[in-house]
Amino acid sequence: MTVQFGYPEDREARSAARVRALEALLIEKGVITGATVDKVLGYFETDMTPLNGAKIVARAWTDPEFAERLVKDTPAAVAELALPIGMDGAEGEHLQAVANTPGVHNLVICTLCSCFPWPVLGLPPYWYKDPTFRARAAREPRVVLKETGLDLDPSVELRVWDSSGHSRWFVVPQRPAGTDGMTEEELAALVTTESMIGIAEVPSPAA
Amino acid sequence: MKLQHHLGGLENLGPVAYEPRVFVEDWEQRIFGIHVAMMGLSAHLGDAVPQYPVEDVPSAFSSVWTWADLRKGAEAMHPFAYFQYRYYEKWLGGIGGFFVSQGYITEEELEAKAAEYLQDPGLDLPEGGDERIDDQVIRYLREGDSPRQGPAGSPAFAVGDRVTVTDVPPTEHTRLPGNLRGRTGTVERVFEGNYGYFCSTGPDGIGEPMPVYAVRFEPTDLWGELAEPGAVLYGELYQAYLTHAMEEQQ
Numbered sequence: 001m002t003v004q005f006g007y008p009e010d011r012e013a014r015s016a017a018r019v020r021a022l023e024a025l026l027i028e029k030g031v032i033t034g035a036t037v038d039k040v041l042g043y044f045e046t047d048m049t050p051l052n053g054a055k056i057v058a059r060a061w062t063d064p065e066f067a068e069r070l071v072k073d074t075p076a077a078v079a080e081l082a083l084p085i086g087m088d089g090a091e092g093e094h095l096q097a098v099a100n101t102p103g104v105h106n107l108v109i110c111t112l113c114s115c116f117p118w119p120v121l122g123l124p125p126y127w128y129k130d131p132t133f134r135a136r137a138a139r140e141p142r143v144v145l146k147e148t149g150l151d152l153d154p155s156v157e158l159r160v161w162d163s164s165g166h167s168r169w170f171v172v173p174q175r176p177a178g179t180d181g182m183t184e185e186e187l188a189a190l191v192t193t194e195s196m197i198g199i200a201e202v203p204s205p206a207a
Numbered sequence: 208m209k210l211q212h213h214l215g216g217l218e219n220l221g222p223v224a225y226e227p228r229v230f231v232e233d234w235e236q237r238i239f240g241i242h243v244a245m246m247g248l249s250a251h252l253g254d255a256v257p258q259y260p261v262e263d264v265p266s267a268f269s270s271v272w273t274w275a276d277l278r279k280g281a282e283a284m285h286p287f288a289y290f291q292y293r294y295y296e297k298w299l300g301g302i303g304g305f306f307v308s309q310g311y312i313t314e315e316e317l318e319a320k321a322a323e324y325l326q327d328p329g330l331d332l333p334e335g336g337d338e339r340i341d342d343q344v345i346r347y348l349r350e351g352d353s354p355r356q357g358p359a360g361s362p363a364f365a366v367g368d369r370v371t372v373t374d375v376p377p378t379e380h381t382r383l384p385g386n387l388r389g390r391t392g393t394v395e396r397v398f399e400g401n402y403g404y405f406c407s408t409g410p411d412g413i414g415e416p417m418p419v420y421a422v423r424f425e426p427t428d429l430w431g432e433l434a435e436p437g438a439v440l441y442g443e444l445y446q447a448y449l450t451h452a453m454e455e456q457q
Binding site: 010012014015017020021022026028030032039041043048085086090092094111112122124125126134136140142147148155157158160161163164167 | 211212214215216217218220221222223224225226227228229231232233234236237238239240241243244246247248265266267268274278281289290291294296299302303306311312316317318320321322323324325328330332333334335336337338340341344345347348349350351352353354355381382383384386398402419421429430433434435436437438439440441442443444445
């Protein structure tokens with residue numbers, strides 16, 4: 001976030017106190033329980049993390065037929081894997097994978113808000129929600145990607161998906177070189193959230 | 208127009224702050240959790256596909272709260288304030304304001320309680336409550352709330368059709384990215400089935416179930432001489448936002 005506004009020094013302390021007050025009042029009034037917020041956060045910490053997306057990508061890298069099904073009918077393909085229950089739950093009701101190829105690179109954005117495929121990627125990083133990223137990635141995605149270290153060859157078509165409808169998009173990055181013979185588990189460990197949003201490639205493992 | 212509806216392509220914003228964390232302050236997690244709980248307890252879920260028994264859930268929450276409500280709040284902000292406040296600061300403002308405006312709490316109570324926590328951040332939160340509330344919230348997370356509704360109709364557009372995006376007068380809330388208004392693209396995909404939206408957006412045109420399309424826009428058709436070569440933009444657009452392109456009508 002830019003620091004061009006005059007913020008009060010106790011900005012965070014005030015917000016922290018206000019949200020704690022709000023939570024306390026909601027518990028007192030019977031809207032939520034003393035455990036509700038912790039249970040929600042626990043759900044995202046244990047069940048809905050980018051590890052799910054990484055497992056899906058690793059399977060796509062090792063099974064070309066799965067990779068094809070994943071793009072054609074994403075929810076059905078995702079359901080084939082042993083992932084936590086809820087892949088088609090909140091913000092995963094209509095998952096849609098798009099696959100990178102040598103000639104095509106995909107980038108997911110949301111110019112209207114911050115739509116994100118929670119079950120497969122967890123919660124969105126701050127940069128994805130930043131109005132500056134959302135505004136610039138729509139018009140000058142190549143420049144934005146270059147700033148983060150991904151210099152796409154001019155011959156590569158860059159497809160930017162603005163999440164304005166019901167689909168929650170995620171990217172299947174290309175399998176990096178130097179990974180022959182790696183197991184699905186080892187491959188999954190290489191996959192990053194950034195690569196599944198499309199602002200990065202999956203780096204080759206250190207030899 | 209609202210700036211928040213027209214972020215795509217806004218110029219002169221400077222570099223992106225690449226903050227990879229999901230939460231940058233501990234307190235942000237709490238407002239996120241409150242928002243999810245509200246969505247999981249929303250009164251409209253009785254009509255959702257899983258037919259959640261929200262009427263039987265012993266929570267004092269009796270309102271409808273969906274993404275549309277959160278988005279409306281963000282879209283109603285002063286455009287400079289929209290940039291001034293961090294993501295979860297906006298959530299805190301919108302959600303706190305909602306509970307006050309709906310009469311669940313008063314601003315005075317909130318301020319008095321906040322003053323206590325500001326003075327002593329270590330003060331505990333209250334405990335207890337009926338577990339069935341939590342069960343419903345987690346069930347919502349697991350089973351979701353699909354906007355797909357009713358039988359698939361006959362879509363007005365087919366793959367390959369050239370379509371021009373409508374430019375209806377701006378309303379409180381929209382799912383039409385402003386940079387696509389009046390632009391012409393090509394239908395690349397027709398999604399199976401019809402999709403509703405959480406609420407009617409009035410003259411903007413969405414709410415009732417309708418087909419949705421992935422439409423491909425060439426960069427020069429959107430940005431003219433500012434276009435980046437080889438960077439195409441896809442919008443996922445409800446049928447209400449599309450018309451047959453003039454070139455097709457001739």
